[in-house]
Amino acid sequence: xxxxxxxxxxxxxxxxxxxxxxxxxxxxxxxxxxxxxxxxxxxxxxxxxxxxxxxxxxxxxxxxxxxxxxxxxxxxxxxxxxxxxxxxxxxxxxxxxxxxxxxxxxxxx
Amino acid sequence: xxxxxxxxxxxxxxxxxxxxxxxxxxxxxxxxxxxxxxxxxxxxxxxxxxxxxxxxxxxxxxxxxxxxxxxxxxxxxxxxxxxxxxxxxxxxxxxxxxxxxxxxxxxxxxxxxxxxxxxxxxxxxxxxxxxxxxxxxxxxxxx
Amino acid sequence: xxxxxxxxxxxxxxxxxxxxxxxxxxxxxxxxxxxxxxxxxxxxxxxxxxxxxxxxxxxxxxxxxxxxxxxxxxxxxxxxxxxxxxxxxxxxxxxxxxxxxxxxxxxxxxxxxxxxxxxxxxxxxxxxxxxxxxxxxxxxxxxxxxxxxxxxxxxxxxxxxxxxxxxxxxxxxxxxxxxxxxxxxxxxxxxxxxxxxxxxxxxxxxxxxxxxxxxxxxxxxxxxxxxxxxxxxxxxxxxxxxxxxxxxxxxxxxxxxxxxxxxxxxxxxxxxxxxxxxxxxxxxxxxxxxxxxxxxxxxxxxxxxxxxxxxxxxxxxxxxxxxxxxxxxxxxxxxxxxxxxxxxxxxxxxxxxxxxxxxxxxxxxxxxxxxxxxxxxxxxxxxxxxxxxxxxxxxxxxxxxxxxxxxxxxxxxxxxxxxxxxxxxxxxx
Numbered sequence: 001x002x003x004x005x006x007x008x009x010x011x012x013x014x015x016x017x018x019x020x021x022x023x024x025x026x027x028x029x030x031x032x033x034x035x036x037x038x039x040x041x042x043x044x045x046x047x048x049x050x051x052x053x054x055x056x057x058x059x060x061x062x063x064x065x066x067x068x069x070x071x072x073x074x075x076x077x078x079x080x081x082x083x084x085x086x087x088x089x090x091x092x093x094x095x096x097x098x099x100x101x102x103x104x105x106x107x108x109x
Numbered sequence: 110x111x112x113x114x115x116x117x118x119x120x121x122x123x124x125x126x127x128x129x130x131x132x133x134x135x136x137x138x139x140x141x142x143x144x145x146x147x148x149x150x151x152x153x154x155x156x157x158x159x160x161x162x163x164x165x166x167x168x169x170x171x172x173x174x175x176x177x178x179x180x181x182x183x184x185x186x187x188x189x190x191x192x193x194x195x196x197x198x199x200x201x202x203x204x205x206x207x208x209x210x211x212x213x214x215x216x217x218x219x220x221x222x223x224x225x226x227x228x229x230x231x232x233x234x235x236x237x238x239x240x241x242x243x244x245x246x247x248x249x250x251x252x
Numbered sequence: 253x254x255x256x257x258x259x260x261x262x263x264x265x266x267x268x269x270x271x272x273x274x275x276x277x278x279x280x281x282x283x284x285x286x287x288x289x290x291x292x293x294x295x296x297x298x299x300x301x302x303x304x305x306x307x308x309x310x311x312x313x314x315x316x317x318x319x320x321x322x323x324x325x326x327x328x329x330x331x332x333x334x335x336x337x338x339x340x341x342x343x344x345x346x347x348x349x350x351x352x353x354x355x356x357x358x359x360x361x362x363x364x365x366x367x368x369x370x371x372x373x374x375x376x377x378x379x380x381x382x383x384x385x386x387x388x389x390x391x392x393x394x395x396x397x398x399x400x401x402x403x404x405x406x407x408x409x410x411x412x413x414x415x416x417x418x419x420x421x422x423x424x425x426x427x428x429x430x431x432x433x434x435x436x437x438x439x440x441x442x443x444x445x446x447x448x449x450x451x452x453x454x455x456x457x458x459x460x461x462x463x464x465x466x467x468x469x470x471x472x473x474x475x476x477x478x479x480x481x482x483x484x485x486x487x488x489x490x491x492x493x494x495x496x497x498x499x500x501x502x503x504x505x506x507x508x509x510x511x512x513x514x515x516x517x518x519x520x521x522x523x524x525x526x527x528x529x530x531x532x533x534x535x536x537x538x539x540x541x542x543x544x545x546x547x548x549x550x551x552x553x554x555x556x557x558x559x560x561x562x563x564x565x566x567x568x569x570x571x572x573x574x575x576x577x578x579x580x581x582x583x584x585x586x587x588x589x590x591x592x593x594x595x596x597x598x599x600x601x602x603x604x605x606x607x608x609x610x611x612x613x614x615x616x617x618x619x620x621x622x623x624x625x626x627x628x629x630x631x632x633x634x635x636x637x638x639x640x641x642x643x644x645x646x647x648x649x650x651x652x653x654x655x656x657x658x659x660x661x662x663x664x665x666x667x668x669x670x671x672x673x674x675x676x677x678x679x680x681x
Contacts, residue, residue: 005524147479
């Protein structure tokens with residue numbers, strides 16, 4: 001796909017994946033610490049996540065600009081959301097998660 | 110098989126309420142467990158939808174709408190991408206997430222080439238492999 | 253969680269997640285991998301019997317471990333051989349104590365990392381032959397059944413089962429200690445572990461024959477084991493080097509094959525199809541290896557070469573001079589005609605086909621490359637680029653006659669035909 005190639009050549013692409021339809025997936029809800037599994041498909045789903053890109057850009061505008069270039073078909077919607085960075089957390093939480101940055105760098109750096 | 114574990118948004122996540130120290134610690138432990146088991150590929154928490162936008166495509170054009178969006182239950186708050194052997198294994202990991210009450214998770218399988226078909230190696234990869242095999246033979250011969 | 257949604261598949265999943273930890277912890281106690289695996293299997297059987305009715309315990313791993321430990325005590329008590337008695341009494345007391353310490357989780361988590369690492373060293377012990385190490389590693393640490401291993405390696409199931417039985421006997425007979433080796437021994441033993449993981453990976457990556465549907469699983473298994481090892485031995489740069497190499501190579505899997513199944517060479521691949529997630533993980537692992545002073549390790553060097561390609565957004569951006577330098581370093585570390593042939597390819601890309609051909613020509617008398625199809629294939633490529641089409645056609649035909657892969661043969665014969673046409677067509681003026 002040309003679009004993915006463009007993202008890659010611009011050096012902004014961090015990850016992308018397409019997802020199988022929810023009929024093959026499952027939902028897990030938590031109540032009192034106990035997990036309950038319900039297998040797909042789900043009838044009430046109006047909006048289903050079909051895939052995602054993770055891109056590294058300088059601003060929200062740039063992210064929206066990239067999303068707008070996507071060769072999406074009519075009536076498709078792409079949602080642009082900002083990922084939490086470690087620096088977004090307040091000091092107390094950062095302290096509690098002292099072991100995390102290393103782990104995060106191991107997985108994301 | 111690669112799975113995406115999608116965490117649905119709730120009022121707190123949409124209001125930008127930061128997780129407590131305890132939750133962060135427990136989540137840290139859980140993530141460490143995923144890493145130690147060699148299954149974790151990626152994971153992120155998302156900022157509230159108020160910091161995001163939607164781009165809708167109609168008639169070859171796109172329309173940008175700024176967040177926030179109201180239908181909280183259909184929004185995402187975060188995700189993990191894990192590499193496991195089966196959907197059951199993915200679900201087993203999901204059950205171990207230290208969530209307590211009300212959280213909802215969607216588990217979805219990622220599209221992949223179902224197998225890597227027979228193919229030839231690019232010369233240098235093949236050569237690396239051959240070098241390795243030569244080395245093995247040499248070791249076996251001298252052992 | 254109710255009993256009804258606990259299918260057999262879900263119990264399998266628990267086994268996949270817990271069995272390496274279980275076997276590792278039990279091996280520490282009973283000092284016998286074979287016995288430890290039997291005890292773990294017994295615990296699984298108990299789970300299969302009880303969980304569908306009772307529901308799954310909140311911490312299935314701890315449940316399995318406690319059950320297995322009780323079986324271990326039973327085993328010690330049944331064993332009445334006097335000379336072993338005293339030794340076992342000590343272990344029995346230890347198990348009893350662990351069982352009554354209450355918080356099973358804590359006592360387990362403290363040691364389990366070390367136990368897993370010890371198990372990995374045992375499974376890859378040099379007293380075992382390579383194919384046995386591979387089978388045992390996949391079985392004990394990858395949680396694969398003998399049947400799955402057999403299918404992945406295209407060998408009969410009894411062969412694998414036999415290998416595993418022999419392996420356990422060999423380990424028991426040579427009284428291999430359950431420990432992480434130190435000093436010089438660590439270097440050698442770690443190299444053995446890394447070799448086994450890379451062999452598993454390559455069996456998956458270089459699928460050349462047979463019904464290959466299980467083989468991508470082998471790449472995934474090797475990567476998973478590599479990532480686990482990186483968590484267990486985070487201070488070992490070559491571990492990160494190997495993980496980096498596997499992550500980056502695996503990132504290209506989906507770009508390596510065309511729509512009709514034809515192979516796509518590295519420089520022709522659609523880089524948009526490369527898995528950026530794996531590339532990022534690979535580059536991060538490589539950086540860790542280099543930061544730990546491991547840049548000159550064999551796997552780190554190979555990963556660095558792979559990284560040069562991964563970093564290049566287009567083939568033209570490839571840093572060939574750096575790749576040449578890395579191959580030179582690799583050739584110093586492990587001199588081999590095959591590494592030399594690689595260097596020839598890189599030199600040709602950096603300085604032109606004539607320079608590459610000079611190196612490749614020097615290899616034609618090398619006995620180990622006599623039947624190696626990539627030598628004539630590479631020489632054919634250089635000759636064609638130099639406009640010497642007649643000679644190139646001969647080289648491609650020779651390469652085609654040497655390869656065992658049908659698709660590759662087609663590709664080489666096609667190039668031979670192209671070169672032959674060029675050779676006979678009138679000189680352009």
